[in-house]
Amino acid sequence: MVLKHEVDRIVLHILEGAARTEKDFRNLIQEWDRIDHNRELRERSYEDSWDSSILDKTMEEFDTGAVIPTPIDHAWWRQLQSGNYIDTIFDCPHEVAELTSHKKVFQALETLKPEQKEVLYYRAIRQWSPQQLAAYRGQTDRNIRQVYATLIAKLRRKIGVQDD
Secondary structure (H helix, E strand, O other), X not given: OOOHHHHHHHHHHHHHHHOOOHHHHHHHHHHHHHHHXXXXXXXXXXXXXXXXXXXXXXXXXXXXXXXXXXXXXXXXHHHHHHOOOHHHHOOOHHHHXXXXXXXXXXXXXXXXXXXXXHHHHHHHHOOOOHHHHHHHHOOOHHHHHHHHHHHHHHHHHHHOOOOO
């Protein structure tokens, strides 16, 4: 069974190979433009669905106890709807090791203390600033930066990656 996007790709490949005249090339360019326009619409739709004010909120404001993410148009919800639920299940600071399939990285992450996993999760995965994480944890941003730097150095040693 061939999916629609695979059929479209095959048709485009045939059009590219069969283009011989100026009219054929104009049709091919129109097809490329249509594909590019659709891709841009999808990207714009995804970008518009993310509310940037969510980044400024702390976790206490989101802790509703609900399983379903607060905004229905959030990327997690769309992943759940399409059947890609693994990222949502393991979206937790203490399950950060489950987000990798690399054995060495998994083992290194499993050895971290819960506090270190939390700092790694919010800084590396959620992309929180040191100031946001410091406010959430009740610490200074300088302390967060130091803990994060030490944590990364520890992980690099365990995995066997040389520091630059």
